Amino acid sequence: MASLEISQPAAPAVALPEQVRKLTVRPYLPTDAPRWDRFVYEQAEGSPFHLTAWQRAIQRTFGYEPCHLLVERGTEITGVLPLFYVSNWLTGRVLLSSPLAVYGGICASDEASRKCLLEAVTREARRRSVEYLELRTRVGPIPDGFHHNSLYVSFGTELADNPEAMLKRIPRDTRYMIRKGEKAGLRIQAGPDELNALYPLFCQSMHRHGTPVFPRRLFTNLQDEFGSSMEILAVYGGNEPITAVASFYFRNEVLPYYAGAGPEAPRLAANNFMYWELMKRAARSGYNRFDFGRSKKGTGSYAFKTQWNMEVRTLDYQVFLVRRKTVPNFSPVNPKFERATRVWRRLPLGLANAVGPRVIRWLP
Numbered sequence: 090m091a092s093l094e095i096s097q098p099a100a101p102a103v104a105l106p107e108q109v110r111k112l113t114v115r116p117y118l119p120t121d122a123p124r125w126d127r128f129v130y131e132q133a134e135g136s137p138f139h140l141t142a143w144q145r146a147i148q149r150t151f152g153y154e155p156c157h158l159l160v161e162r163g164t165e166i167t168g169v170l171p172l173f174y175v176s177n178w179l180t181g182r183v184l185l186s187s188p189l190a191v192y193g194g195i196c197a198s199d200e201a202s203r204k205c206l207l208e209a210v211t212r213e214a215r216r217r218s219v220e221y222l223e224l225r226t227r228v229g230p231i232p233d234g235f236h237h238n239s240l241y242v243s244f245g246t247e248l249a250d251n252p253e254a255m256l257k258r259i260p261r262d263t264r265y266m267i268r269k270g271e272k273a274g275l276r277i278q279a280g281p282d283e284l285n286a287l288y289p290l291f292c293q294s295m296h297r298h299g300t301p302v303f304p305r306r307l308f309t310n311l312q313d314e315f316g317s318s319m320e321i322l323a324v325y326g327g328n329e330p331i332t333a334v335a336s337f338y339f340r341n342e343v344l345p346y347y348a349g350a351g352p353e354a355p356r357l358a359a360n361n362f363m364y365w366e367l368m369k370r371a372a373r374s375g376y377n378r379f380d381f382g383r384s385k386k387g388t389g390s391y392a393f394k395t396q397w398n399m400e401v402r403t404l405d406y407q408v409f410l411v412r413r414k415t416v417p418n419f420s421p422v423n424p425k426f427e428r429a430t431r432v433w434r435r436l437p438l439g440l441a442n443a444v445g446p447r448v449i450r451w452l453p
Contacts, residue, residue, distance in 0.1 A: 270362025291349030
């Protein structure tokens with residue numbers, strides 16, 4: 090993976106309680122990357138978004154200020170916190186772990202290390218006088234003084250070596266849609282060059298949803314950083330790409346993350362076909378977990394994922410308010426953003442694609 094030199098001022102020393110005085114919290118340095126990543130892979134709560142590859146790609150693409158923290162006992166890392174400082178006219182000054190990520194927050198091997206990082210980051214939030222601090226924790230208790238943002242849920246299921254066994258767990262209507270895609274003669278193609286198929290489809294999907302699109306360089310930066318741990322799979326009808334998805338492979342799981350579909354996808358059941366083929370492909374390669382990511386209740390994404398008979402879990406996002414009085418909600422389904430969403434859908438696609446990358450960085 091490529092590396093990026095990140096310069097940041099040294100953080101002030103953190104005064105630790107007597108019972109954890111052997112622990113030291115300090116800013117992350119680029120030379121820490123190998124040890125940081127090994128630690129993340131070893132922890133149950135680790136995710137692709139805790140890896141330094143994700144942090145470098147985000148910083149390279151959007152220019153957010155990295156403020157990552159780690160805690161050590163001697164020379165052993167016992168906790169990490171990927172963290173960015175974001176400041177713009179829409180969100181104000183905020184600390185996020187992590188921007189654009191489904192999961193984030195503290196990843197620690199013991200409770201003492203977790204408490205040290207929590208104390209350090211809340212102090213930093215107060216020192217910078219941010220609007221709020223958000224930790225996108227997958228699952229865990231809400232710390233004192235934090236608010237639970239329970240708007241999002243995650244979906245996931247176990248994979249099996251036997252495709253028929255996996256298929257039986259899927260509801261009948263979804264099985265019908267998978268077979269419909271198979272009968273339509275759809276085929277898959279995977280590889281880094283499939284970004285040429287994914288990105289135009291992704292732009293179309295984001296425009297239909299009334300959401301500004303990410304710049305293409307986000308995907309190329311992610312490919313540079315994750316290498317073979319990121320795969321793009323596209324579905325073709327004849328020679329034309331119909332739908333595509335970029336997925337991350339981490340430990341024993343596959344996480345489809347960025348997807349796009351053209352106007353023909355619903356008629357051909359191309360999305361059902363694509364995710365089924367991705368499940369089979371991952372299972373054949375030895376992965377045993379399919380993480381379908383997050384969705385907000387009441388959205389089309391949520392409705393689609395409920396059709397797969399997967400485990401549903403409310404995410405334990407944690408918000409620490411500093412200047413703000415209420416938990417923020419910058420989601421496109423927020424009624425306050427409905428008008429902006431409708432206006433964005435009416436923009437010509439070319440204009441939306443040109444302006445979108447400048448706007449989306451305000452919504453990390």
